[in-house]
Amino acid sequence: MDTDSDFSASTSTPTPPGRPRKRLNPTLGKARNMLRDALSDARLQPRGTASSPPPLLLVACSGGPDSLALAEAASFFARRGDYRVGAVVVDHALQPGSAEVAAEAALKLRRMGLDPVQVRTVTVPASGMGPEAAARTVRYAALDAAVEETAADAVLLGHTLDDQAEQVLLGLARGSGTRSLAGMRPVRGKYLRPLLALRRSETEEICSSEDLDPWFDPSNADPAFARSRVRAEVLPFLEDKLGPGIAEALFRSSRILANDADYLDAVSADTFARLRTPQGRAGDTQGADPNTILLPEAPLRELAPAVRQRVLALAAVELGGAQPSYERLRSVEALLRRIGSAGPVELVGKVSVYRQVRTNPVPQGPSGYGNLVFRKKSST
Incomplete structure (x- = not known):
């Protein structure tokens, strides 16, 4: 059993008697280290306890080099008994022979x-x-269904550094904000992306060294897809014109922006x-109308724009609306200038925002003058 904490210089697990030990590919060792660190950061301790089995990990695998390389790295921890490791292959049935590829x-x-x-x-x-x-x-x-069924x-x-760089470029092309430019999160609930700092070429190297035939x-x-054009044309063009290292630079930017986004999200x-003030029902000091939120105008005006826009977006999402676009948020902010219309500004998800005027109290409640009123329209 290999007990070395750094797999990059270690050998593979023991082979049957009479067979030579295969030298561990350094890149596979690197992937194992990344996975080990990701599991540690997620507080998934190996081997479980005397009363519970080791944690169950599911590898989402398409059969491509990235997910196969991740599966190979994860299988090492299964052989050591640190974790139980399974896999889920999702067949989208979009191409001829997809069932055979999945099998x-x-x-x-x-x-x-x-x-x-x-x-x-x-079925897509x-x-x-x-x-x-x-x-x-x-x-x-x-x-999600596999997680529920197996209690994983x-x-x-298996997303890689190259995937993250492509994600950042796509966000730039859309004119997205900090959170989008931060790219994919290393951790999102039960979903872990341990190989985000590994290049795609390195996953192909792992597959080659282990004869995995991805x-x-x-x-x-397919140039019909924007991500494919970024992968096949845009990134190579930038590398050619600006020099090597563009993908790594975009990855570093995503990590910096992720820290900024996390901080701003927490402050917001x-x-x-x-x-926030849930609007009380008339004559009811205990209850609150779940379809209405008030935000006081004066404190909103004092906020830094980066925080104010996030606060406005949170109010819309709290009522069941979608994340508002930048343009819609700017329209809501315009209400705070008290010039022109008092609204409403319509947001996706049947949420409207208006500036409360003195002569128009909040429906079923006291006057909300001095507030922005976020109201979810009834579906009836």
């Missing part, structure tokens, strides 16, 4: 010793959100909790 991926995972290994076939709806977003929605629904402690996702999704080279959440 082959599942076979490779079982040969690694992963258990349980599930193949889940999903033809919705207005676009094929990539629709596929992502049903994929995570399938993974975590799902491991599947390469043809849609990744505290500020929203301090300022």
Whole structure:
């Protein structure tokens, strides 16, 4: 058993008698270290306790190099008995032969010793959100179902540094804010992305060294998809014109922006909790109308714009609305200048925002003059 805490210089786990020990590929050792650190950061301690089994990890695997490399790294911890490691292969049924690709991926995972290994076939709806977003929605629904069915402690996702760089560029192209430019979170609930600092070429190296024969999704080279164009054209162009290291620079920017976004989000959440006033019902000092939130104008004006816009967005989301766009938030902020219309400003999710005037009390409540009123429209 390998007890070395740094796998990059260690050898593989023992092989059967009479067979030579295979020297550990340094990049695979690097991936193991990344996974170990991610699990430690997520407080998923190995081996469990005397009264409970080791934590169960599920690798979300497409059969591509990134997720296969992650599965290979995770299988080491399963062999040591530190964790139970299974996998979920989601077949989106979007391409001819997808069922065969999924079955082959599942076979490779079982040969690694992963258990349980599930193949889940999903139907991607033809919705207005676009094929990539629709596929992502049903994929995570399938993974959530697998977590519930197996009582898994975590799902491991194989996103790499290159994926993060592409995400940042796409956010820039959309004119997104700090949170979007921070890219994908290393941890989101039970979902962990332990390989975000690993290059895609390194996952391919791991697959080559371990004879894993990964599947390469043809849609990744389809110029119909924006992410594919960023991968095949935009990033190589930037590397050519600005020099090597663009992907790493974008990754570093995402980490810096993630710290900034986390701080601003925390400050904004505290500020929203301090300022918000659920509108009381007339004659009822105990109850509150869940469809109305008041935010006092004067304190809002004093806030830094980065915090104020987040507070306004939190009010909309609290009432069940969608995250407002930058343009909609600017329209809400314009109400604070008390010039022109008092609203309402309509937000996605049937939430309206207006400035309360003296002659128009809040419905079913006392006057809200001096406040911005966020109100969720009734669905009836």
